[in-house]
Structures are given as structure tokens and as C-alpha cells.
Amino acid sequence: MTIFILATLFSGAIFGFAASAEETAPMTDSHIARIRTNCVDAQSTLFQLHATDAGLRVNRGQIYESISTKLIAPFNSRIVLNRISDETLLSTAAQYDKQLEAFRQQYQLYEEAMSASLRINCVNQPVAFYDSVVDTREKRRLTHEAAADLHKTIQDYGVKVDMYAKNFQADKS
């Protein structure tokens, strides 16, 4: 029994070590050399992307913001004032506002990560630069997901408004 437990612990330790070694596998010299050679061009590409994203964030942000403040909130307020409110419309609006805040925060984290990647002297610190790019890419993915969540909620609200219109007509007829 004791031997079995020891064998299990030992094999677990071995597999655990192998898994962590795989996760933090050191870069090969040829990979580091490739990063060092191409990183200045990569940083130039990232700089362009950074600037383009800033414009995209402002344009998208204006549209997302206007949907909340100039369409959803006034419509919900109006149906509440007329005492014909719909719980699903109100809860979707609350969800949209939360997701909009999450999008803002996520973009800020992404932008800070990108700025950090651009500040690194990549010729002297190729590994740090690579790690920073990986981190930035992950934050960009999360920003993309936050935007996709917003898109889904925008469409959901549209579907619910269509339902509301249909029910409203049915009630009136």
C-alpha cells in the first residue's frame, strides 16, 4: 500500500514537472536570434496598430456609447413613464451597460500592455519583448471578446424590441 502511494506521488511529481517544463520551455537560441533580427520591424508594425486601434476605439466607443445613452436609455425611460415597461428590455439594458464598462476597462489594459511592448528595447531584451507581445495579444483577444459580447447584446436588444413591438400591436388590436 505504502509503495503504491509513493509510486503515485513520484509519478505525479514527474508528470507535474514535465508539464511545467513544457509550459515554461526556454526559447531556443535561433528563436531569440530571429526575434532580435525582426523585432524592430515588429515594433514598427505594433506602433501602427496601436495608433489605428486608438482611432478605432474612439469611433467604436462613440457608437457603443450612443446606443446606450441615446437609444436604449431613452426608450426604456419612455416605456417606464408610460407604464408599459418590459422587464427583459430593462435587464438587457443593464447587461449592456456592464459590458460597455468591461469593454472600456479591457481596452485600457490592452493599451497599457501595448505601450509597454513598444517601450521595451527589443534588441537588448528580445525575450522580454516576446513575453510582452504574448501578454498584449492575450489582452487584445479579451478586448475582442468584450466587443463581441457587446455586439451580441446589441442584437439581443434589437430582437427584444421587435418582440415588444409585436406584443404591443397584439395588445392594441
Added chain:
Amino acid sequence: MTEEELTADAHHLVGWEKHRFLVMVGMSIIIALMLVAVSMKLYESSGAAQLDLSRPGYEHVTEKVATSEVFKGFPAVGEIDKKVIEEFRTMYHKRAAQATNVDSFSGDVMSDAALAIDAPAAPVEPTE
């Protein structure tokens, strides 16, 4: 008070009191620097910095920001009837299409291969 009296008074001042004017100027500068530091911290932490396209390097992006369109939105007060709901639906779906027609912040452009920082392919060993 005559000039002689002022000079006599000045002789009675001790230590920093002789440099009160310089101390006031120095303190003003220190307070101004502290306020600037606090405002810069707020500027960065609030997310305003990320939206500020007047920063160096973003001038060309400013031109691409849509400023011409003024979207009035839907009025928050008034009656609700079939026509009003229809009006809102049209307005909403138009705006929703503008919001969802762009797949923003996709990750492909930042892949290792796109940035040419991917691991080089392992050399192919010659076959016997």
C-alpha cells in the same frame, strides 16, 4: 515705515525668515508639481489617456475619427404608440448595424508569424 527702519527690522530676522520670498516661490513650485503629478495620474488611470488622440504620434489618426455625424437619438419623453415604436425600431436597427458591422480588435494581426517573431522551423534531417 522708512527704508532705514525696514533694514533694521531685516537685521532681526533669523534663518529662513531672511529668504521668505524665495521659500514662497519654492513652495509654490512644489505644490504645482504635486498637483500636476496627481492630475497626470488621474489622466492615465481614468482611461482618458487612451482616448486622447492629440498625443504625439496620433495626429494622422485624428483625421479618421468620425466627427461630422451628429446623432440626436430617441426622445426620452412622449407618448408610446405603434408609430413611435416603429420609428425607434428603424433608428435602433440602423445604429446597431453600424456598431456590429466591424469585427474590431481581432488577433490575427498580432500573431507571431505576422510579426515574424515565431520560432524558426527545425532543420529537416536528411533521409537515408
